[in-house]
Amino acid sequence: MTERSVQLDDLDARLLQLLQAEPRIGVLELSRRLAVARGTVQARLDKLVARGAILGFGPEVSPAVIGFGVMSFVTLEISQRYGHVKVAQHLADIPEVLEAHTITGTGDVLCRIVARSNADLQRVIDQIVGYEGIVRASTIIALAELIPYRTLPLVKAASNA
Structure with a gap:
């Protein structure tokens, strides 16, 4: 499997850090906390998803908690x-x-x-x-x-x- 490399800048890194810390945060709140336009946040998210840097937004499930310890x-x-x-x-x-x-x-x-x-x-x-x-x-x-x-x-x- 060949992966394309995606260059990350400081805004991408801060965006990913916020999403990791608060996965349910909305685009509007992301733009407020990052002090950038909502459209900028949405464009960055779309780019990161399209290029495969963000693999998903679903919940992370703990196997141990659901009985697989x-x-x-x-x-x-x-x-x-x-x-x-x-x-x-x-x-x-x-x-x-x-x-x-x-x-x-x-x-x-x-x-x-x-x-x-x-x-x-x-x-x-x-x-x-x-x-x-x-x-x-x-x-x-x-x-x-x-x-x-x-x-x-x-x-x-x-x-x-």
Whole structure:
């Protein structure tokens, strides 16, 4: 997947910071707090969405709070005969697979998965490896989140570049 680079300036960075802090804020309030015209804010938002810098405005859901308190990372070795696309289609059918990435190193695919319990994790792993295109899985259970997924430090760094 090839990504286009988007140059961020100080206004873009401040806009993204406000949206991150207060996702339900309106365009009019954004323009007031940023001290720029409403049309400017709307144009910047439209540009950032169109170029793929903003991926969405939906709620961030906590898997743990909705009953999926066990998180793990699974490295998969796949049969090259099946390829990544078919494995990805299989993984996409499993709701507990939150994300999957092709990787370099000893494995082929790295997944972040969740489960309701350790026993349920076994069920999820069995479902993942039940596909004949997956040769082997290596699982690591996450004990605690030290740094949650974040992008604001990157936004700040990109706007200062």
